[in-house]
Amino acid sequence: MTKDRSSGDPSGIDRSRRHVLKAATAIAAVTLAPGWQLIAAAEAKAPGEPVTDKNRWGILVDTTKMDKATCDVAVDACNSEHGLTKSGHPGQDPQWIRRLDIRDPQTGAAHSLPMMCQHCQYPPCADVCPTGASFRRIDGIVLVDKHICIGCRYCMLACPYKARSFAYRDIEDPKPHSPRGRGTVQSCTMCVHRVDVGGIPACVEACNDVAPGSMIFGDLKDPESEIAKRVSEVVVKRVRADLGTDPGVLYLGV
């Protein structure tokens, strides 16, 4: 519904940013103290104010600090935060975050990373949605308005990250802050109910408890935020950057 196409060229690929990134590689990276974490509340909006495009929420995932167990911590934290329980039909269970184990076949190097909704600047799911239920909120969080979702699942096909799940069954005891219902599509909300009141996503909180610095949440548009400083120092990976979706979830060490 809300698509901000004011920045970047029509192809959707922000080339100027790539030049900036190239230049950034030449600058010696300053390592921040591990575990140092921005308290997002200081510059976040008050709970009663509307969101603005002055923010763009993002998550930087440092896969060099993550192993399989850390990824599982993120998955478990998400499941308990949003009440994603097993239905007894594994193929139909929702997956808001899933662990990807990847391996370089030439070198054998392997590691794991959490994969979830990438909260794209140009989300293909919102492009294809016939009712406008999939939308990108102006502060960069991609959501499903389940009140108008008809469950056609076009968005699930369009998403290059396979980030969305369909609710095949009635949801037993949904969490009050995370309503979900049969016949609608669901995905990572970047814990919007927490972010709106100045909190951080559950996965980020849980991962930083076990592996400090493994996930950084913050405002990509705030130059003073930890995530913005970090992405200006190191080359980050945008998954399927060739598609020009400009994800808000960025990866290090992939």
Place this chain on the structure above:
Amino acid sequence: MIHALRLLCAVFLALAVSAMNAPPLGAEDGRVPLPNLAKAAKGDACVEPAEVMRREHMDFLKIERDRTMYLGIRDGKYSLNGCIECHATPDPEDPEVRTVEFFCDECHNYAAVRTDCWSCHNPRLVEETPGNAARLPGHSDAGTLIGQLKDHLAKGAPTP
């Protein structure tokens, strides 16, 4: 003319009020029983007077939902979870559970309205688990502290 209309309205209103004050008609009279709403579990007054809530609660809820979903405004007074907090009543089958379904159904059944809220939202009163809202800065003293800090910065440092 307008005066006459007003008078007519007043008469109708008076009739309607007296009808509501009359003892509820039971099913034995061959009529659908009038709604008999349980008193709210807490608080003295609803967010709006009862007459306004009867007519407009659905609009309040719909506007609130869009403000929350699209604008991220989460402290509105018309939130659905706010309804549940006050109007959840014990479930006859399991008195441990408090649910708002009976309160809602009381009128909706009378008016033959079917709502679809509870296929996604939880009608039961759920205590927030620790580590959830309790740990959010916006819900704790941190928010107040940040506010005070901002005020302090806006005013500037006190001169010695």
